[in-house]
Amino acid sequence: MGLFKKNPFGHILFIKKWIIRVFGVISHGRYQRFNDLKIEGSEIIRDLPESNVLFVSNHQTYFADVAAMLHVFNASLKGRIDSLKNVGYIWNPKLNIYYIAASETMKSGLLPKIFAYTGSISIQRTWRSAGKDVNRQVKMSDITNIGTALNDGWVITFPQGTTTPFKPIRRGTAHIIKTYKPIVIPIVIDGFRRSFDKKGLMIKKRGVLQSFVIKKPIEIDYENDSMDEIVKQIEHSIEQHKSFLKVVSEKEYQKSEEELNKQRTFWRD
Template identity: 80%
Template sequence: MFKKNPFGHILFIKKWLIRFFGVVSHGRYRRFNKLQIEGSEIIRSLPETNVLFVSNHQTYFADVAAMFHVFNAALNGRDNTIKNIGYIWKPKLNIYFVAAKETMKAGLLPKIFAYAGSVSIDRTWRSKGQDINRQVKMSDISNISKALDDGWVITFPQGTTTPFKPIRRGTAHIIKQYKPIVVPIVIDGFRRSFDKKGLNIKKRDVLQSMVIKKPMEIDYENETLDEIVKRIQIEIEQDPASLKVISPEEYKRLEDELNAKRKFWS
């Protein structure tokens, strides 16, 4: 009952936290909105440890919660669905997510979420709403390594919910140094359905999507950091170059069409 993970968290408590918040949040992806999933079979093919998921980011917490649902549903035999929440009764307890330390300390609820699986780090480029420039803490890198050794890690390499921002090179450093299996994920619809924190439903009847792609084939020894950064940017569909081939007016028109398609009626 009192077995702990490498971060000192009691697994029995962590399991009940995931169960509770899994039940509470399930309707946000099944009832109020609809989560469309692709690639569940890839989740079942992954090893138990040293897997790094890289994804674009749209809210602080709703993105991660959805991934916890999708991963556990897939591991319990669901194919591209989170229908029937029984899968949450036996959750995978070695799933972690990288998050800014100041975010995870901002209130009781984030602190509880942190216990459920956060690897909290100090951002090197922003703090308290201000742009900064500070050195990476080796303890932060060590904690990510510890999480990879124990299981799966979800990271949002842009470090922000703003779309088409640059990929942080720290992610490439981690990939080069620890050689994890890197699985790209592309999400959409979360920004339209939730507030920025991902705690409150902003709009209902939005079609959310999560596409789990095949693991990247990376030459850990010979690919440069910049090459890895560029490939991640393309894989998670956040390459700014893709915006330059159309006019702002055309982009707005396509965005409006996509928003219309993402509405659904029960």
Template identity: 70%
Template structure:
């Protein structure tokens, strides 16, 4: 790899590699020390093609979720099944992993700008900005950038666009699937909300068993399934369909909402 070789977004791969290595070392104990990350299904990762793979997941913190995914994916590609023990896997990370994130979040500080360089595809929210409700059209440039990232590698997206549980899936994800026809891999995570603050920077509680379940690719008829059908399929796959909320006591969901609101003002 040439020292100044760049990816399609102009990021220098040598620099990106070192950022992933550094963040990997700094965050490893958050999942393999202070807390324990229980992984299922990671054998799926190694058999995926190098490009045009879309990971869809529920969302519990801004950054701890996607950081865990970088660990799990790279560990799996190095031959580790359902474990991130022995951090040596981070020395040669997969450099064409991207994640979709809100532009205002990735521009909120120096640390987030550095993290963006490690793989963010920043998009404008169409429904919320600076804590206020808005209504705007999808920026076609954002969609093109996600397509560019899929063409170059793997993309992680959180289709609810929020860390609050059981919120609707944004239709933009289904449009991306229809347009670019990626392999779609669902991921279901849990325990991150209890382990970290909302941003995912601070450890809130130790000794939490975090779960990370990778499911087989979704079967999608790209030509004939409607946007609504794909949305419903994603809701069930990442266990965020409204029917799943019925198995969780209402008071628990209310408590999640209260804690999210409290952490919003604390951090």
């Protein structure tokens, strides 16, 4: 790799590699030491093609979710089986991994601007801006940039566009799928909201059992499935359909918390 070789977005790969290395080492303990990330399905990552793969996931924090994905993907590609042991896997990271993020989030400070260099495809949200509801047209340049990223590698998206659970899937994700016909891999995460602050930068609680489940590709008929059918498939695959929403009694909630705490004893051992 030439020292000044760039990706399609003009990012120098040598700089990108070092940013991922540094932040990878710094963030590793968030999933391996302070908290315990349980991974399922890493073998699916190893069987994927080099490009035109779209990961769809539920969303719990601004940055910790993506950081975990970069760790899991690179560890899986280096032969780790559902594990992040030995952070050496981050030394030569896969550099054509991108993630879709709101431009206002990635411009909100120096740290987000640095994070953006690791692979952000910054888009203008059509429904929300500066904490207020808006109604804007989709920028075609945003769609084109996502297509460019898919052509070059893997793209991560959070199709609800918010960290609030059980919000509707944005139809823009279905439009991307219909247009570019990527392999669509669902991911379901949990525990991040309990362990990190909303931005995912600060550790809020230690000893939390986090989960990261990679599922098999969604079976999509790109020509005949409607946008609504694709949206419904995504909702179910990332477990954000209303049918997954269960109202429990206080007694049931306390019991489930006790069970979780038993699993968190690794921190006290």
